[in-house]
Amino acid sequence: MNEYKPVHPTQRLEAIWKRGTEFLGSDLPIMCGAMTWISDPQLVSVMSNHGAFGALAAGNMPPEMFAEAVDRTFEMTDRPFAGNVITIAPNYLDHLDILCEKKVSHIIFAGSLPRGSEVKKAKESGAKVLCFASTASIAKRMISYGADGLILEGSEAGGHIGHVSTIVLLQEILFQFPEIPIFVAGGIASGKMIAHLTLMGAAGAQMGTRFVLAQECGAHEKFKEVFIKARAREAISTPQYSAKLPVVSVRALNNHAMTHFGELQLDLLEKLRVGELNRTDAQFKVEEYWVGSLRNAAVDGDVEHGSLMAGQSVGMLQQVQPLRTILEELVADADQAVAEVRARLAG
Numbered sequence: 444m445n446e447y448k449p450v451h452p453t454q455r456l457e458a459i460w461k462r463g464t465e466f467l468g469s470d471l472p473i474m475c476g477a478m479t480w481i482s483d484p485q486l487v488s489v490m491s492n493h494g495a496f497g498a499l500a501a502g503n504m505p506p507e508m509f510a511e512a513v514d515r516t517f518e519m520t521d522r523p524f525a526g527n528v529i530t531i532a533p534n535y536l537d538h539l540d541i542l543c544e545k546k547v548s549h550i551i552f553a554g555s556l557p558r559g560s561e562v563k564k565a566k567e568s569g570a571k572v573l574c575f576a577s578t579a580s581i582a583k584r585m586i587s588y589g590a591d592g593l594i595l596e597g598s599e600a601g602g603h604i605g606h607v608s609t610i611v612l613l614q615e616i617l618f619q620f621p622e623i624p625i626f627v628a629g630g631i632a633s634g635k636m637i638a639h640l641t642l643m644g645a646a647g648a649q650m651g652t653r654f655v656l657a658q659e660c661g662a663h664e665k666f667k668e669v670f671i672k673a674r675a676r677e678a679i680s681t682p683q684y685s686a687k688l689p690v691v692s693v694r695a696l697n698n699h700a701m702t703h704f705g706e707l708q709l710d711l712l713e714k715l716r717v718g719e720l721n722r723t724d725a726q727f728k729v730e731e732y733w734v735g736s737l738r739n740a741a742v743d744g745d746v747e748h749g750s751l752m753a754g755q756s757v758g759m760l761q762q763v764q765p766l767r768t769i770l771e772e773l774v775a776d777a778d779q780a781v782a783e784v785r786a787r788l789a790g
């Protein structure tokens with residue numbers, strides 16, 4: 444089942460990375476964040492088999508399809524991986540049931556906030572629970588619900604994002620909650636950055652954008668080609684036009700999908716004004732738009748009209764590489780950073 448040899452940390456990194464690797468049950472404290480349509484059993488199992496950690500995206504899959512994906516992942520790896528459920532997805536509670544029944548070792552709650560009872564249910568299945576925390580008060584609430592770990596994701600990240608940058612969240616959350624393992628996401632593409640984050644107290648890092656360019660990632664070739672050419676400033680975030688229709692910002696490369704989203708918002712606002720739609724239905728249409736549009740680009744390769752969700756770290760990426768090479772590069776780069784810090788401290 445496990446035809447890959449895991450990539451190990453260097454001796455210098457082992458102690459610094461221990462908290463994260465013990466939490467994940469992996470060799471490296473490096474997570475591939477779940478990406479709807481992209482984080483399938485192949486990418487997840489390859490990540491975990493190489494000693495890192497994969498997260499299977501439930502997105503808004505029909506429950507039977509998600510159950511199959513979980514089974515398939517178990518067939519492809521005997522190492523731990525996570526299931527990532529989106530609390531605002533229509534089948535969210537079914538997705539959660541599936542992960543609990545199938546005893547997936549880690550459950551990540553994404554989207555909006557999970558209820559305390561849902562976190563409890565996940566923990567009772569034996570899973571370790573990770574929750575996103577975008578503010579200190581949310582971090583406190585998730586810890587009070589029993590979260591075992593937190594993901595702090597800055598607005599540099601690709602996909603649906605919060606309002607605050609990684610560097611501010613590090614101070615607001617990472618430095619304030621040393622009692623819980625925290626994985627940092629958003630804008631990370633180098634081992635050097637992972638080394639410095641873990642020296643600051645992070646348990647590890649979660650990346651999405653960089654792993655899109657793993658050879659083993661099933662995203663469409665054209666989607667990958669656009670990533671290679673893109674600059675950081677082309678990964679822009681969507682605005683909200685009116686408080687009458689609250690929308691979560693999405694960071695993606697600028698193309699027709701972004702322009703069309705502006706038109707969709709205006710159209711939905713008009714439908715809200717004349718009473719043709721209520722707010723919940725309008726917000727549902729927004730989410731439906733993103734899921735469909737990401738599929739068009741990432742699966743079908745329509746990079747003009749589909750959504751090219753990507754983080755600002757896209758500007759640092761230059762090529763498609765085998766996952767093993769990416770992980771080896773991250774480890775070597777992190778090791779060098781720690782050696783440099785040690786030398787500096789030694790004076």
Ligand SMILES: Cc1cc2nc3c(=O)[nH]c(=O)nc-3n(C[C@H](O)[C@H](O)[C@H](O)COP(=O)(O)O)c2cc1C
Pocket residue numbers: 475476477478479481500502527553554596599600601602603628629630631649650651652653751752753754755756
């Ligand atoms: C194409 C794409 C799709 C994503 N879909 C999801 C998702 O379904 N669930 C989730 O929790 N995060 C999702 N994310 C966020 C990633 O899991 C990860 O946290 C993020 O990419 C980290 O920031 P980075 O892009 O700067 O590496 C997505 C990101 C991208 C780029």
